Amino acid sequence: MKLSKTWLAVIGLAGLSIILSAAQKEKAITYKPTPYKLSLPEFVYDYFEPMPMPANNPMTQEGVALxxxxxxxGILSENRTMSCGGCHRQANAFSDPRQFSFGVRGDLGIKQSMSLVNLGWSHFLFWDGRAKSLEAQGHDPITNPIEMAxxxxxxxxxxxxxxxYPKMFYKAFGTTKIDSSLVLKALSQxxxxxxxxxxxxxxxxxGGDASVFTKEEERGMDLFFSExxxxxxxxxxxxxxDNFFRNNGLDLKPDSGMAKNTLLAKDIGKMRVPTLRNIALTAPYMHDGRFKTLEEVVNFYFDKVNAQSPNLDEHxxxxxxxxxxxxxxRKALVAFLKTFTDSTLIQNKAYSDPFAFDAD
Incomplete structure (x- = not known):
C-alpha cells in the first residue's frame, strides 16, 4: 500500500513531535544542580571562618529552593496546618514573638523558639545542644508530639x-524517591x-563609618566591649x-539545660548562648522567654544575676x-543593642514564604 505525500508528511511530523516531546521530558528532568554561593560581606572572611559544609550535603540553588x-x-505537620515558618517568622529574625509556641494539637512548648539566623556556623543545636547538625536538628520539631506531631x-x-515535590527533589538530589534524610538535607540547606x-x-x-552611630550608641558600645x-x-x-553553653545565673535552681543531653552535673543550667544579631526583633528573651524587653534583660545582668546558681559561668x-x-x-547599652538589627533580612524575598509570594 502506497501512502500519499500528505500522509507521509503527517506521519513524519508526528514522529518528529514524539521525538521532540521525549527530548523535552529528558531535558526537564536532567539532574544538574547549581552550586549555591553564600552572599557574605568580605569582613566575615576577614574576621571569621567560612561556614562549614557537610560533605554529603553541599548547598545548591535547587536544594535551597526546595x-x-x-x-x-504545612505538609510536614500532622494535620497540614503548621510549618517551620509558623514558629520561626522572618519578621522576627526567624524566631517566635510568643513566649512559647503552640503545636498542631494546641499544646504549649517548653522553650522559646530562638532565631535561626547564621546557624550554619553552629555545631550544636537547640538550647540544650542535643543535635550536632542542622540535619539532625530538623527531625525533632517535625516528630515532636507537642510541636508538629x-x-x-x-x-x-x-x-x-x-x-x-518529586520533580523538585530530583533537581536537588538526582532522585524522585523521597526519604526523610533528603527532606532534612533540603531544610538544612x-x-x-x-x-x-x-x-x-x-x-x-x-566598615569604619562612624556617622551611623549616635553618641548614646557609641557609649553603649564602649560598655558592651569593656568591663x-x-x-x-x-x-x-x-x-x-561564641556558640558555647553557659549558665548565666537566671535561677538558684536552674533548668537542667545541657545536662539533659550530657547527663553531667557540671552542665546543669547551661544553655546555648544565642546570637545578639537582630536582638531587637527576637523578644521575648532567655530560654523560657521570661523577659519581654531589652531593658529587662539589661537590668537583670546589672542587678539580678544569681551568684549561687550552680555552674555559674565565670564571666x-x-x-x-x-x-x-x-x-x-543602661539606656545607652539598649540603644547599642538595637544597632544589631538587619532590616534587609526581614525584607529579603529569598527567605520569604514562597506560597505567599506565588499568590501575589
Missing part, C-alpha cells in the same frame, strides 16, 4: 504523590542560606555569639559584685 518550600509548607510514614507518601550581616553595627565596626558590661565575653566574634561572677550602673548607661 528547602524553602518545605520550610513554609507528625511522622515520616505520614509525610513521605504526601510528598511522593505531590504534583511538584535553606537554613544555612539565612545569613545576616547588614546592620548599622556592621557599617560602624567593620562596664562585659557582654562581648559570650557574645563575641562576627556572629555575636557572670564579674556582674555579681558591681556597683550600681546609672540609668543613662
Amino acid at each position: 528547602g524553602r518550600y518545605l520550610f513554609y509548607d 507528625s511522622n515520616w510514614k505520614l509525610i513521605l507518601p504526601r510528598l511522593q504523590t505531590h504534583a511538584d 535553606f537554613q544555612r542560606s539565612i545569613v545576616s550581616f547588614n546592620s548599622r553595627f556592621d557599617a560602624y565596626f567593620f 562596664g558590661a562585659s557582654c562581648n565575653h559570650c557574645h563575641s566574634d562576627v556572629l555575636l555569639t 557572670m561572677t564579674m556582674l555579681t559584685n558591681r556597683v550600681y550602673v546609672p540609668e543613662s548607661d
Whole structure:
C-alpha cells in the first residue's frame, strides 16, 4: 500500500513531535544542580571562618529552593496546618514573638523558639545542644508530639504523590524517591542560606563609618566591649555569639539545660548562648522567654544575676559584685543593642514564604 505525500508528511511530523516531546521530558528532568554561593560581606572572611559544609550535603540553588518550600509548607505537620515558618517568622529574625509556641494539637512548648539566623556556623543545636547538625536538628520539631506531631510514614507518601515535590527533589538530589534524610538535607540547606550581616553595627565596626552611630550608641558600645558590661565575653566574634553553653545565673535552681543531653552535673543550667544579631526583633528573651524587653534583660545582668546558681559561668561572677550602673548607661547599652538589627533580612524575598509570594 502506497501512502500519499500528505500522509507521509503527517506521519513524519508526528514522529518528529514524539521525538521532540521525549527530548523535552529528558531535558526537564536532567539532574544538574547549581552550586549555591553564600552572599557574605568580605569582613566575615576577614574576621571569621567560612561556614562549614557537610560533605554529603553541599548547598545548591535547587536544594535551597526546595528547602524553602518545605520550610513554609504545612505538609510536614500532622494535620497540614503548621510549618517551620509558623514558629520561626522572618519578621522576627526567624524566631517566635510568643513566649512559647503552640503545636498542631494546641499544646504549649517548653522553650522559646530562638532565631535561626547564621546557624550554619553552629555545631550544636537547640538550647540544650542535643543535635550536632542542622540535619539532625530538623527531625525533632517535625516528630515532636507537642510541636508538629507528625511522622515520616505520614509525610513521605504526601510528598511522593505531590504534583511538584518529586520533580523538585530530583533537581536537588538526582532522585524522585523521597526519604526523610533528603527532606532534612533540603531544610538544612535553606537554613544555612539565612545569613545576616547588614546592620548599622556592621557599617560602624567593620566598615569604619562612624556617622551611623549616635553618641548614646557609641557609649553603649564602649560598655558592651569593656568591663562596664562585659557582654562581648559570650557574645563575641562576627556572629555575636561564641556558640558555647553557659549558665548565666537566671535561677538558684536552674533548668537542667545541657545536662539533659550530657547527663553531667557540671552542665546543669547551661544553655546555648544565642546570637545578639537582630536582638531587637527576637523578644521575648532567655530560654523560657521570661523577659519581654531589652531593658529587662539589661537590668537583670546589672542587678539580678544569681551568684549561687550552680555552674555559674565565670564571666557572670564579674556582674555579681558591681556597683550600681546609672540609668543613662543602661539606656545607652539598649540603644547599642538595637544597632544589631538587619532590616534587609526581614525584607529579603529569598527567605520569604514562597506560597505567599506565588499568590501575589
